[in-house]
Amino acid sequence: MVGAKPSGGETVLEVRDLRLELSAKDGARLPVLEEVSLKVGRGEIVGIVGESGCGKSVLSLSVLGLLPPSIRVAGGGIYNGERKELHRLGEKSLQRIRGKEIAMIFQDPMTSLNPGMTVGKQVAEAIRLHTGASKREAEEKTVGLFRKVGLPRPETLYHEYPHRLSGGMRQRVMIAMAVSCQPDLLIADEPTTALDVTIQAQILKLMKTLREEDGTSILLISHDLGLISGVCDRIAVMYAGRIVEEGAAAEVLRHPAHPYTAGLLASLALPSKKGTRLHSIPGSVPALRERGPGCAFASRCPYAADRCLAEKPALRGVAGSAFPRSAACHLLGEEGGLANVGS
């Protein structure tokens, strides 16, 4: 773990008690996110982990106001560093924030760039939009950015179309585009999922370098706990639209407080587990309509008790930890929590 920074400093993003609702075709209002609270400090890398369908991507899209029309903010709020209420801003104000204060990298670099525009122009477009730079200046700056993110032959590459670039190169272009206006926060939604394993490490390393050099905060979203554990200062584990555990990355990984986190960790294929049968969490994330009154994980939890089915556990502090930590599990109320149950 490099430079685990305390979250007490300046905040660039705060999500407080966020509730998102999906308007279904039949008129039903289904909660997509519930009571989600999250803080990202300046220069901090915060990871959000969870299986697909747990609400990670929706959370990231809501920060930039890019939610599909069927999903709306139904409670709580999203605030940037200047305590602006992002969820109440109009489209025009959001446009000034997107790409400038908060930028985003998406999962699939193969489809996230416009196939009909040179990659250089796509990056220069963002620079010109937010800084009012001339065409020349924007081009020079883009070439500089290409060099910075480790793209070869940046001058020639500027004039290439996306289909001439490999997936890793395209993701570097996406990163160059995202950091072009020195945003306070970079949201990376599964930035390495679509890439080869060897490229994954390079891209993560690049993001870390950007944090070291520019102090950019990063919200890193992934389903792969193993992958992001080496990069993040803090980790929030999401399950079925809620944050179920949150804390310093090393702590969460070493002593998971929530059975779901423990399950995710046990599912990792690690060299030390060679020869043993790979663990998997039975079942899958319950669909929006199937979420009952109790803990959403109860149906898959090996420790589920009657109380877990009847009552939703709230997120609360975990005692006996060096860094602030919290988890949402009834078991924690008992002496020693999960550690006591023994995993």
Add this chain to the structure above:
Amino acid sequence: MNYYFRRLFTLALTVVLVLILTFSVFRVIPGDPALAILGVEASQEQIEMLSEKLGTDRPMAVQLLEWFRGAATLDLGTSLRYSEPVSDLIASRLPVTLILALESVAIVIAFSIPLGIAAARRPGKAADLAVSVLTQLGLAVPSFWMGILLLLLFGLTLNWVPVSTYVGWDENPWLALRSTFLPAAALAIPQIAIVVRYLRTSLLEQLNLDYVRTARSKGLGDRAVLYGHALRNSLLPVATVIGIQFGELLAGSLVIEQVFSLPGFGSLLISAIGNRDYPLVQGLVLFIAASVIVVNFLVDLSYRWLDPKIKLR
């Protein structure tokens, strides 16, 4: 460069095939062409004279070579009825039909792109529904009927445009454009309906792609995303349709020229068929086919601008 070369090669090959086809259409008429033209009551002498004039008395291979040579030197033979070179007759009627077709294409582009965008911006909303009803109507009404309606409304009732007076392109280009505007609009309306539907679908498809989300995430507004990113990518199928339509516009102009009494290819071709003026029919068909081929070649070239990936193929 390789790409242009290959495209030029296929272009040349198609033209050769069209030459062979137009040649054979003229020759597959049962019996002697001269007899077919003159009728059964013609004397042997007359038939021999016409055969010589047409060149049909010579071996087929020689005739084909002559036809190739003629086409290469723009010598398409002599019209039987007008006793004038076919190429001169085509040249004299060309401006009318060409203006009509180009004006129609211009009208199609000018109307279908804004309408397609209006429909795709808010699918299912009022503008989309209005465009949908209009395109249904445009598709259902045949263009000659539309032409008559336009003529009645704008020409006779409102007196906005001159009726049935064609002014030559060389005399007054502005008046020439005005006098062909109604027939061009009549031809364009069903085609606009088709293009609007293609553009709407294509644009909606593009607007749902990931790169549009990327463009929005960097702070671009709706208009910049639409015009700067999605529109160009959605034009590929539209260009294809417009290319195909050019042939339809030429064919459609044959009928609409009759409705508006325009001295274009239409009246020439119809009189040529009626008079069994085979050299003229052959020449006109060759010319129309060649124009369609050339236009589609140009459309193919536009793909490269619309889709950079095509460079590789």
